[in-house]
Amino acid sequence: MTLVELIPALQTHPSVVAQARAFAQQMGKTVTASRDSPGFISNRLLMPYINEACIVLETGVATREDIDATMKLGMRHPMGPLELADFIGLDTCLSIMKVLHAETGDSKYRPSVLLDRMVSAEHFGKKSGVGFYDYRPAPPPPPPAAARGAEGGGDAEAPAPYGDSNTA
Numbered sequence: 001m002t003l004v005e006l007i008p009a010l011q012t013h014p015s016v017v018a019q020a021r022a023f024a025q026q027m028g029k030t031v032t033a034s035r036d037s038p039g040f041i042s043n044r045l046l047m048p049y050i051n052e053a054c055i056v057l058e059t060g061v062a063t064r065e066d067i068d069a070t071m072k073l074g075m076r077h078p079m080g081p082l083e084l085a086d087f088i089g090l091d092t093c094l095s096i097m098k099v100l101h102a103e104t105g106d107s108k109y110r111p112s113v114l115l116d117r118m119v120s121a122e123h124f125g126k127k128s129g130v131g132f133y134d135y136r137p138a139p140p141p142p143p144p145a146a147a148r149g150a151e152g153g154g155d156a157e158a159p160a161p162y163g164d165s166n167t168a
Helices: 014-026 042-058 064-074 081-088 090-104 113-120
Strands: 003-006 030-033
Touching (some): 014 030, 042 064, 042 090, 042 113, 064 081
Parallel strands (some): 003 030
């Protein structure tokens, strides 16, 4: 990442802020600054965006694919909001939303019901293998019918990511 958010506290001496800025710039980073507040710049802007995408999916306004395609193709974002949430981690997004909501009291930071349910189901995104999309490796092909034996065996099917046609 080429960005460093610089957030000096009230007691931070200006010379320390200048040193931190110079150090980050020497490393080739772009520095932005904000006052010390919940979520700083990035999370205060990003989390409501991701949360609204969850609500759009949850309420059936659009599919996950259409939400992400709209933002990637229509707005030229490198990732759609649901793909980005999976990359960050749905548990991380939920945690940030809860802190922002508690600290600011602003309803725009209230986490969507869908996000909360997905985290409760341990669907964390890429790190758990399933989130809005399925990141698990493809299962090996089933053995030929004769090799399965009389029972027909087989494991129970793993839960699908939210938004697949076979989920509610």
